[in-house]
Amino acid sequence: MAESSEFGAELSDFRSRVEELRSARSLPPEERIAALDAALFELQHVADVLWPRFEELAAAAKRNGARRDEPEVRLLRGLFQRLPLPVALVDHTTVVRRLNVAATELFGMRSGYATGRALTGLLAHDCRAAFRSQVAAVARGEGDRSLDVRLLPEEGARPRAGETLRATLAALRPPGEPRPAVLAVFQDAAGTGPPASASAFPSASAFPSASASPSPSASPSARASGSESTGSPAPGSPGHARRPAEPEARVSKAPRPDLAEVSRNALLMDLIDDMAAELLRVEPVGREAVLEGAGRLLQGRFADWVIADLADGQSGDDFGGWPLRRIAVLGPDPGQEAALVAQDPADCPLVVDAVRDSVSALRVRPDDPDAFGRDASGASVLVRAQVTSLLCVPLCLPADCGVQTPALGVLTLFRTGGRRAFEMAEAGVVDRMSRHLAMALRQAGRRARPLEGR
16 A cells, blocks of 8 residues: 555656646757657656566455456446436545546546546535535545535536425545545435435336246246236147237438537628628727727637636737736626726736637636735626636737737636536637637728837
8 A cells, every 4th residue: 555655646746747848848959958858858867767676566355356356346336327317426626536427427428537527616606615624524534424516507417407306425445445435416406305206217027026036946736827817828829829029120310410410600700700790890009909899809709707807918019928907897787897907917817828828728516715916895707707618818919920929818708607618619609700800900090100108
């Protein structure tokens, strides 16, 4: 056990060092020599140290008879997946380790996507802190707990968005692991039946009885008495006629197109076309007009909130980089619009990362409530707006423009309430529109008159 824990810690350190080496790709080519040497050293470390130790641990586990437990493990996994109630196995920080089939239907996501993510990201903001605290208490061995939680309003989730669920938490000790896990069972809080009521299982009438269908191992006299009690001739008797088994019809059906997906793709293409028309229609009166026109097109139709930040930095004839200035905030709440307009973009971690790294961010059920900072009252922007998904995209010129400049601005989109979360296809469309916006901003910045106070 100690050797396994030590090997796991060393492997975790190795992974963190690899993540640091991956960031070296953003360095200029002449500055990557040291990172390349370090990467070769890490590969040699894996081949000479980590892999032999892994083989030794695997051989020791095999000698100790760990393989004999595999049938029981497979049985328990099968039972876990077939439980009629939604069940999630999480660690002490609510990170999902496993979901059963009923839980994937409840939360509207696949088990592979949910694994490694915090389960609190699926809950309403006002329930997350309480759920996290109760899970931590159960993991510390303070006894089983239960509490009411609510799901984020998300399309496709079951039960209906906003309905209250009863979460029952129990501690488990997985074999071979140093820390306990927590088993979370969810059920409808409005139900009056027990957590695993008899209605959740087939009734006794659903199974054939002994009198209706004698066992093949029964004696001949028992089978005869069984056939007389049912009033039907016994097999092999003169009155018994055997019907030939009818072959099942096998008809190969061609897959039908997903009309909903086709409609969404058509709407995205229409959005790209309308954005191109908007950028061509805007007169060169300044970069602010470009961002405001794009925000008006996207707000309501594509996102509930549109926030546009403009880069005021200038180098020669090109703009880009710090400082940032908030140009437009469009949303359903006028009071919150004013609070977001007064917010400094430098206080928004997602915006800062977008400008610094020139990388887009897609967050579905964001776990960090401070990812977009706080307003003047100290409230989290994401919590106050009830954001369920967001896109934060830097406005960078495409590589084929021949000009390498910092981000010319940042476009942030929020979806809230029961609206469907942003998908990868939609993020790709926004990324394409961001390049068009960057080109329009560069052209408008060249033609517009200089603004005072820059």
